[in-house]
Amino acid sequence: MIEVRPAAVFDDVAAVLGLRRADANVCWCLSYRIPSKENVVLRGPARGERVRELCAEDVPPGVLAYDGEEVVGWAAVHPRADTGFARTRTIPHVDELAVWSVWCVRVRPGHRGNGISHALLAGAVEFARANGAPAIEGYPVENGGRKVDLTMAYVGTRALFERAGFVKAADTGSVLNGFPRVLMRLPLR
Template sequence: MAIEVRPGTLFEDVRTLVGPKRPDANVCWCLSYRIPSKQNLALRGTARGDLVKELVAQDPPPGVLAYDGDEVVGWAAVHPRADTSFARNRRIPHVDDLDVWSVWCIRVRPGYRGKGISHHLLKGAVELARSYGAPAIEGYPVDNGGSKVDITMAYVGTRKLFEKAGFVKAADTDSVLNGFPRVLMRLNLR
């Protein structure tokens, strides 16, 4: 399997990874941390997909996609923190005033999990942030100490995944997901 990671500029491929089976279903679309909470809660049905279509057309794109040949197999949301709810999140601290980027969702399609694709996605997210001049990139994974994380909550990644990509723990957070504390992991890019 030769995995290639590319900027998330193809709406149909983004929809394959984060969209619902029914276009009118109210699923995340990876917007929970990308837009303000009030806007997120107000979006219903197809409005969520319409917004993602707009975001995919913007520069920078809202994330990266992993491909196995022509098959889209993974997604990672990455964007400047200032454009996300992490800019105002009281549970996730700011280490400093750098214009860092955040990576907050890593998703691999069923049938492709357990093959290292999340590592490729995180590396691709780092490369996208670097290509836009980000001074650093942060993630907010669970510190699960090797315990199993429920698949529905695994989208934030694990501390071990981020450490393998060269990130270091920069701070504790007040956020808990699936019973595990989340930590702020950072990779300096300059």
């Protein structure tokens, strides 16, 4: 059985998002989470250290999925106002609600195809609800069932979000891997 918990344990976040080499400049799911200027200057191990700081905050940077005690997946979820989505021109603001955003769903290799992305998305919704979010948004690709390259699949698909109860709220000006992204929303109150 998959359990989803707040991502407050840095070592578990590192197991999903971390480095294979200490000097690598992997995403660490910071691209949308921190200001663009900060994201550009953080290199190598400093990226992981920034995530360690985020994990120690009162509201961690996302949720983790566990199969027993083994961490098997990650979802980034936080108030939209604290993300790059607050400032982007390609993904519209539907209204003035203080919505939360879920922008990355990642399942570790060897665990894919077992419904973990569904559990992660459900866990992200519950995490946002528990922290007072009035609604939650995601920005998945509209792929019409066609294969999405694994390096770009982190945003999820419209079908994944629909299965979790989200509905399309708007088109966006964003395209990923050749697929348009749509704004999906789920009211939480």
